[in-house]
Amino acid sequence: xxxxxxxxxxxxxxxxxxxxxxAWLGLGxxxxxxxxxxxxxxxxxxLHVDIVSIQHFAEFGVVMMLFLVGLELEPRRLxxxxxxxxxxxxxQVGGTAALVMGVAMLFGQxxxxxxxxxxxxxxxxxxxxxxxxxxxxxxxxxGGQSSxxxxxxxxxxxxxxxxxxxxxxxxxxxxxxxxxxxETGDHGISISLVEGLEGWQVALVNVAAIGAVILGGGYLTxxxxxxxxxxxxxxxxxxxxxxxxxxxxxLMVLVGLSPALGAFLAGVVLANSEYRHELESDIDPFKGLxxxxxxxxxxxxxxxxxxxxxxxxxxxxAVGLMLLKVAVLYVLGTIFRIEGSDRWLFALSLAQAGEFxxxxxxxxxxxxxxxxxxxxxxxxxxALSMLLTPLLFIIYDRLIASRYALAExxxxxxxxxxxxxxxxxxxxxxxxxxxxxxxAGFTTTVIDYSSAQLDMLRTFGIHAYFGDASRPDMLHAAxxxxxxxxxxALxxxxxxxEIVRHVTRNYPHVHIIARARARHDVYQLWAAGCRDIIRxxxxxxxxxxxxxxEAMGATREAADKMAAAFEEMDRASxxxxxxxxxxxxxxxxxxxxxxxxxxxxxxxxxxxxxxxxEMMAATGGKDS
Numbered sequence: 136x137x138x139x140x141x142x143x144x145x146x147x148x149x150x151x152x153x154x155x156x157x158a159w160l161g162l163g164x165x166x167x168x169x170x171x172x173x174x175x176x177x178x179x180x181x182l183h184v185d186i187v188s189i190q191h192f193a194e195f196g197v198v199m200m201l202f203l204v205g206l207e208l209e210p211r212r213l214x215x216x217x218x219x220x221x222x223x224x225x226x227q228v229g230g231t232a233a234l235v236m237g238v239a240m241l242f243g244q245x246x247x248x249x250x251x252x253x254x255x256x257x258x259x260x261x262x263x264x265x266x267x268x269x270x271x272x273x274x275x276x277x278g279g280q281s282s283x284x285x286x287x288x289x290x291x292x293x294x295x296x297x298x299x300x301x302x303x304x305x306x307x308x309x310x311x312x313x314x315x316x317x318e319t320g321d322h323g324i325s326i327s328l329v330e331g332l333e334g335w336q337v338a339l340v341n342v343a344a345i346g347a348v349i350l351g352g353g354y355l356t357x358x359x360x361x362x363x364x365x366x367x368x369x370x371x372x373x374x375x376x377x378x379x380x381x382x383x384x385x386l387m388v389l390v391g392l393s394p395a396l397g398a399f400l401a402g403v404v405l406a407n408s409e410y411r412h413e414l415e416s417d418i419d420p421f422k423g424l425x426x427x428x429x430x431x432x433x434x435x436x437x438x439x440x441x442x443x444x445x446x447x448x449x450x451x452x453a454v455g456l457m458l459l460k461v462a463v464l465y466v467l468g469t470i471f472r473i474e475g476s477d478r479w480l481f482a483l484s485l486a487q488a489g490e491f492x493x494x495x496x497x498x499x500x501x502x503x504x505x506x507x508x509x510x511x512x513x514x515x516x517x518a519l520s521m522l523l524t525p526l527l528f529i530i531y532d533r534l535i536a537s538r539y540a541l542a543e544x545x546x547x548x549x550x551x552x553x554x555x556x557x558x559x560x561x562x563x564x565x566x567x568x569x570x571x572x573x574x575a576g577f578t579t580t581v582i583d584y585s586s587a588q589l590d591m592l593r594t595f596g597i598h599a600y601f602g603d604a605s606r607p608d609m610l611h612a613a614x615x616x617x618x619x620x621x622x623x624a625l626x627x628x629x630x631x632x633e634i635v636r637h638v639t640r641n642y643p644h645v646h647i648i649a650r651a652r653a654r655h656d657v658y659q660l661w662a663a664g665c666r667d668i669i670r671x672x673x674x675x676x677x678x679x680x681x682x683x684x685e686a687m688g689a690t691r692e693a694a695d696k697m698a699a700a701f702e703e704m705d706r707a708s709x710x711x712x713x714x715x716x717x718x719x720x721x722x723x724x725x726x727x728x729x730x731x732x733x734x735x736x737x738x739x740x741x742x743x744x745x746x747x748x749e750m751m752a753a754t755g756g757k758d759s
Contacts, residue, residue, distance in 0.1 A: 142184060149175045150427050164270065165263050166525035168427050172434020179435050190432040190493065196425025197262050197490060198384050199418055201290065201395045204265065204283075205402020206411050216284055223281055223471055224288020227485070230463045231257040235456070247303040248505050252513065254296050255496060256456055258489040261286045261395070262426055263524050268484065271528070278480030281473055285485055293393045293491055297498065298337075304503040328389045337391065344390040348383055348397050352404030360410050373417040380418065429490065437518050441511060449512060453519040457486040457527075476531075476539035483527040483535075487520040553614030554578035558622045559604035559634060564650055564671060565624030580613045605630045607637060615642055623649045628656050632663055639664030657709060658716035677702055708735050 149171035157167025179186060232253035239249035264282055265274075273279040329337045356379065363375045383401050384394035405411060442449055461482045468478035496510045496517070505513075556572055558565050561583045572579050581599035602609040604625070615621065621638055623631050631649055638645055648667045651657045657668050677698050684694035712735075715728045723729065 141182075142189075145175055145178065146428060146431055149431060154427070164427070165266055165430055166522075168430030169434040169522050169525075172431040173437065174434075175431070176435040176437065176439070186432050186436045190429065190436060193425050193429035193432055194490060194494075195381075195384065195394075196422055196427075196429050198394050198398045199380060199422035200262060200265060200426060202380050202383075202398035202402040203415055203418060203422060205399040205404075206406055206415055216280075216287075219281060219284040219471065220288050223467055224285045224292070226467055227285050227463060228254075228257045228289060228292050230467070231460055234459055234463065238455075238459075245305070247305065248509070251300055251303055251499055251504050252509075254300070255492050255499070255513065256488050256516070258289045258293070258491050258495075259286060259460075259485040260487050260489040260521050260524065261290060262429060262490055263487065263521055264484050266426060267525065267528055271532070273480060276477055276480065277473055278468075278477030278484070281468070281471070281477070281481045282484045287399070289489070289491075290393055290395050290399065293396075293495070296495065297391060300495070300499055300504055301502045305505075306503075326389060327391065329391050340390050341392055344386055344392065345397070345400065347386065348400050349404055352401045356405060356410070357408065360413075372413065376414050376417045377421065433490075433518055433521055436514075437522075438511065438515060442515055442519075445512065449515045449519065452512075453516045453523065456488065456516060457520055457523065460486045476536050479535045479539075480531055483531050484524075486527060487524040488517040490521075492517040553617065554580040555618060556580070556620040556622060557582065557604075557610070557613050557615060557618050558624065559583075560624040560626070560650075561599050562624065562626065565622060568622050568624065568648075580618075582609060582613060603630075605633045605637075607641075610634075610638070615645060618642075618645055621645050621647045623647065625650065628652060628659075631656075632659055635660055635663045635665045654709075654712075655716070658713045661710075661713040662716075 150168060153171035153174070154164050154167035157170065158164060232250070234253070235256050236246075236249040236253035239252050240246060244252070264286060268274045268279045268282065274283070329340050332340065359379075360372065360375060363371050379401070380398055383397045387394040387397035405414065408414075464482035464485055465478060468481045473481055493514065496505075496513055499505045500507050500510045555577050556579045558569050558572075558579055558581045561569060561581050565581070565583075569579050569581055582602050582604045583599050584601070584603050600613070602612075604610060604613075604623070615638065621634075623634050625631050625634075628651075631651075635647055635649055638647055646667065647665050648669060649660050649665045651660055651668050651670050652672075654670070657670060660668050680701065681694045681698035684697050685691060689697065712728065712731065715725070715731055717725050717728070
């Protein structure tokens with residue numbers, strides 16, 4: 136028990152200390168975990184900790200991650216991905232394996248060893264890539280989706296690799312492996328449902344297992360979770376979710392398939408389930424902790440003695456592998472028309488070797504396919520390439536993405552029609568305002584900075600101009616001198632502030648209606664000179680509060696009056712609070728502001744409670 140608690144404490148301290156620092160430096164959480172593992176590596180060696188065993192346990196985080204990824208996909212969407220799944224994924228694995236095999240043979244390796252090395256190093260890190268893409272919000276981009284397609288194909292490709300590798304065994308290595316197994320006395324639990332079966336029988340068992348996962352996910356999980364939910368215990372639902380994922384992973388292992396593949400299929404099947412969000416929220420914390428532990432073990436598992444003894448060779452192999460994979464991926468990105476910065480994102484994100492490399496290399500040694508000494512060096516190459524991956528994302532963020540953003544920046548359209556009202560931003564807010572004004576016969580000039588949004592508008596016959604409304608020359612071209620109204624409906628609050636300040640200072644005759652997200656945005660816009668500010672969720676919140684009054688027993692008339700009373704008090708206090716608000720210090724440290732908020736809450740509560748009782752008594756409602 137002491138050993139377990141000590142190790143848990145060491146890993147938690149390492150992760151909690153390093154990840155915030157790495158995030159603050161812009162390095163990402165993955166590199167933080169890897170550095171944490173490197174830092175505590177000497178301590179783990181001194182304590183004689185079996186890093187490999189912990190790593191096998193932590194690999195279950197990859198299984199959970201793919202289950203959650205599957206929950207985000209519908210079967211229809213997966214079918215739509217089939218072209219890139221097979222084309223990009225197949226060509227990437229095949230092309231990389233062939234090139235690595237060629238290089239290995241040039242260094243004197245037998246063809247069977249070279250082929251095995253090529254297959255192992257063709258795989259990329261699902262854990263690092265998906266985690267980083269999600270953190271950076273790049274998962275939905277063309278480069279992110281293409282990377283996901285290749286990673287999914289690679290996870291599937293592990294299955295035939297596990298079947299092929301034993302066929303490449305070298306007789307001269309067989310005796311050494313057998314002797315090592317006898318010396319170590321490895322008597323761990325080993326259960327297989329396909330052991331001793333012929334190839335066609337194994338295939339049938341595999342198909343049956345996948346079918347069981349799909350059918351079970353479709354027909355058995357709903358009754359199971361309905362049954363569990365009757366107990367009313369949140370922890371029981373979490374236990375059921377973990378039981379399901381672990382059970383699927385176990386079934387896949389028993390039939391010789393990838394547990395990650397099985398979990399992914401189960402997630403896809405449950406993508407339309409009413410329990411989808413509950414499953415996601417329950418499993419996500421376990422996934423995050425296990426993935427963090429996995430990355431720490433990768434950093435801690437680096438054999439620094441072997442690395443320093445063969446430093447030039449191992450670093451050269453790792454960098455050479457990454458450059459080769461970048462070249463293959465970039466060419467494939469060009470062939471499949473992945474444009475601009477997305478092509479570089481695709482190429483750089485998949486340049487490393489993957490966590491399945493640790494599993495496959497151990498598998499190759501156990502099956503007498505490659506020598507143990509070579510496997511040890513390749514393990515370092517895999518770990519080092521994973522360690523360098525976050526740096527590639529930093530290069531993408533700071534050099535490539537920003538450069539392409541400048542290169543692809545489109546000049547604003549020439550505005551040839553000037554309306555009575557100018558609308559900056561034609562999204563879900565500005566679009567409704569534009570339709571209302573035009574329906575009433577007013578002329579509008581719409582400016583939006585999203586090319587995709589403008590293309591969609593033109594499809595429906597709505598004319599708008601591309602441009603940045605925060606630029607004075609764009610507003611001048613739109614006719615701000617003669618306009619009566621400016622509606623600022625942008626998502627970006629800083630741009631909204633910039634526009635309001637410019638127009639109130641230079642064109643005071645223009646009436647400005649500005650969109651705000653939160654109360655503090657209102658204060659800043661008020662200070663900038665805008666006097667017609669609309670909080671985007673305010674009206675819907677008032678309506679929801681009115682419905683809440685009705686649900687508590689008030690009549691519709693009483694609920695309307697109480698909602699109106701609250702709105703009147705809130706609007707009256709906004710001007711006073713705007714005068715007290717200071718933009719240079721946090722609101723919680725502004726003592727006059729905090730004091731007045733407390734007073735207003737008490738006053739508002741007393742006034743509203745009095746009106747509520749009067750109205751409910753007058754209408755015969757239930758006084759709660």
